[in-house]
Amino acid sequence: METENIIELRHVTKSFADNGFVAVNDFNLEVKRGEFVTFLGPSGCGKTTTLRMIAGFEMPTSGEILLNGNPIQNLPPYERPINTVFQRYALFPHMNIFDNIAFGLRQKKVPKDQIEKKVKRVLSLVDLEGFEERRVTTLSGGQQQRIAIARALVNEPEILLLDEPLGALDLKMRQEMQLELKEMHDHLGITFIYVTHDQEEALTMSDKIVIMSEGKIQQIGTPEDVYNEPKNAFVADFVGESNIFSGIMTGKRRVRFCGGEFTCVDDFPEGTHITAVVRPEDVVLTTPEKGMIQGEVTSVIFKGMHYEIAVQSGRNEMEIRSTRTPKVGEQVGMVIEPDGIHVIQAAEDTNRFLVDINENYRLSYNGKVLDTSVTKLIRGGHRLEDGTIVDENGDKLDLSRAKFEAEIQPSDIEMTDNYEDGLVEGNISNLIYQGDHYSYVIHADNGQDFVVYDEDLWNMNDRVGLVMPVEKMKFTLKKQGRQ
Numbered sequence: 517m518e519t520e521n522i523i524e525l526r527h528v529t530k531s532f533a534d535n536g537f538v539a540v541n542d543f544n545l546e547v548k549r550g551e552f553v554t555f556l557g558p559s560g561c562g563k564t565t566t567l568r569m570i571a572g573f574e575m576p577t578s579g580e581i582l583l584n585g586n587p588i589q590n591l592p593p594y595e596r597p598i599n600t601v602f603q604r605y606a607l608f609p610h611m612n613i614f615d616n617i618a619f620g621l622r623q624k625k626v627p628k629d630q631i632e633k634k635v636k637r638v639l640s641l642v643d644l645e646g647f648e649e650r651r652v653t654t655l656s657g658g659q660q661q662r663i664a665i666a667r668a669l670v671n672e673p674e675i676l677l678l679d680e681p682l683g684a685l686d687l688k689m690r691q692e693m694q695l696e697l698k699e700m701h702d703h704l705g706i707t708f709i710y711v712t713h714d715q716e717e718a719l720t721m722s723d724k725i726v727i728m729s730e731g732k733i734q735q736i737g738t739p740e741d742v743y744n745e746p747k748n749a750f751v752a753d754f755v756g757e758s759n760i761f762s763g764i765m766t767g768k769r770r771v772r773f774c775g776g777e778f779t780c781v782d783d784f785p786e787g788t789h790i791t792a793v794v795r796p797e798d799v800v801l802t803t804p805e806k807g808m809i810q811g812e813v814t815s816v817i818f819k820g821m822h823y824e825i826a827v828q829s830g831r832n833e834m835e836i837r838s839t840r841t842p843k844v845g846e847q848v849g850m851v852i853e854p855d856g857i858h859v860i861q862a863a864e865d866t867n868r869f870l871v872d873i874n875e876n877y878r879l880s881y882n883g884k885v886l887d888t889s890v891t892k893l894i895r896g897g898h899r900l901e902d903g904t905i906v907d908e909n910g911d912k913l914d915l916s917r918a919k920f921e922a923e924i925q926p927s928d929i930e931m932t933d934n935y936e937d938g939l940v941e942g943n944i945s946n947l948i949y950q951g952d953h954y955s956y957v958i959h960a961d962n963g964q965d966f967v968v969y970d971e972d973l974w975n976m977n978d979r980v981g982l983v984m985p986v987e988k989m990k991f992t993l994k995k996q997g998r999q
């Protein structure tokens with residue numbers, strides 16, 4: 517059956533057997549025939565793993581992959597009409613260009629005259645006519661990558677997968693090849709699935725961008741969509757430069773952040789906690805009197821077409837792109853028009869985790885005892901002489917299979933580099949600057965992720981202990997065993 521979608525991934529999850537690590541988590545995507553789709557995300561977010569499952573080098577742990585509407589999980593790579601171009605060109609150094617490109621066709625026993633025609637054609641496609649006799653070692657990086665692309669195209673795949681194919685090239689070569697690849701795609705009409713961690717590359721080349729973080733899709737959209745309407749702070753931070761602030765709705769299309777109150781185009785109920793995203797080019801510099809907010813210029817950097825200016829406004833910092841050149845130390849005003857403010861309902865950052873009850877009816881987490889007892893947490897709870905616990909009605913509680921869920925706010929957790937002082941230890945796996953604080957995600961050794969707000973700058977992968985005062989935690993009885 518013909519469908520418009522050439523490839524479809526449904527609830528695809530991949531965890532690795534050796535460590536149980538979930539590299540790709542419930543991935544859902546439809547790719548239309550002829551589309552240029554890009555997977556964009558930081559290193560380690562699962563891009564290559566997803567591509568390898570499409571190519572057939574890796575099996576999903578669960579979920580389905582459909583090609584033209586038919587499941588292909590059980591097809592080996594060579595039976596899929598799909599070819600891959602890798603970051604490292606993987607050419608055979610001892611063969612000339614012709615033999616490199618013809619290799620696959622010879623294995624498939626394609627007649628000789630056809631091989632010659634096909635090789636000639638793909639060489640002209642990648643702009644390297646007449647290179648048949650050259651040795652791989654005499655080519656530049658860019659030329660080698662073109663040969664790698666030609667070698668994939670010669671099989672006339674329906675889908676070409678490209679895994680950071682320009683990653684090893686210098687900037688100028690990369691930009692040239694970006695345009696060439698885009699032209700090649702438009703000209704050939706085949707479907708491209710492209711992987712990069714470079715947001716500019718993704719914005720330049722793609723029809724559709726899939727933004728990923730930690731194995732999960734964060735947003736799917738056109739380059740304009742993900743730039744202008746980021747769905748969450750991660751996307752706003754990853755795609756383009758942005759100022760990200762936490763704030764609150766103060767009325768109909770009125771929003772407060774960064775020490776000012778603004779009119780915006782997004783509507784949320786008054787009192788809603790929001791994340792405001794303001795692109796540096798949408799902040800207009802003016803005199804302090806005319807500004808909606810004021811601040812002091814702390815740096816000015818010349819960027820060729822414009823200046824990149826940092827302004828400190830109270831506890832917040834604003835990045836501005838402008839052709840004006842204020843001086844460092846100057847007091848300025850800033851104006852932001854309603855359509856320059858993108859408001860996102862704030863992610864709920866409350867941390868929740870299950871804690872255990874030990875044999876002394878004390879709560880413990882991560883093997884450490886918390887300074888509170890179960891009886892304190894149950895309304896009217898007390899302990900009878902025989903050791904059983906009853907609630908305010910005198911009903912006996914069987915806590916042998918009960919758990920408490922603890923709740924703590926990101927601003928109530930403190931990070932320390934004396935890790936042992938923490939209730940848990942872990943490494944910083946994500947950080948986003950939010951105007952007057954950083955929002956961190958800490959991946960704890962026990963597998964739990966914690967969100968922590970901190971004014972100080974820590975680095976990615978820093979090892980920290982998380983100090984969580986028990987008096988800041990709220991507990992709810994979660995699962996109660998049968999009585």
Ligand code: ADP
Nearest residue numbers: 532537539557558559560561562563564565566
């Ligand atoms: P990306 O291409 O986005 O940089 P990958 O898909 O290569 O990310 O990897 C995603 C995560 O899965 C990484 O944390 C990586 O260490 C892990 N991973 C990849 N392959 C394996 C494997 N064979 N066994 C265990 N973990 C793996």
Ligand code: MG
Nearest residue numbers: 560563564565
């Ligand atoms: Mg990769």
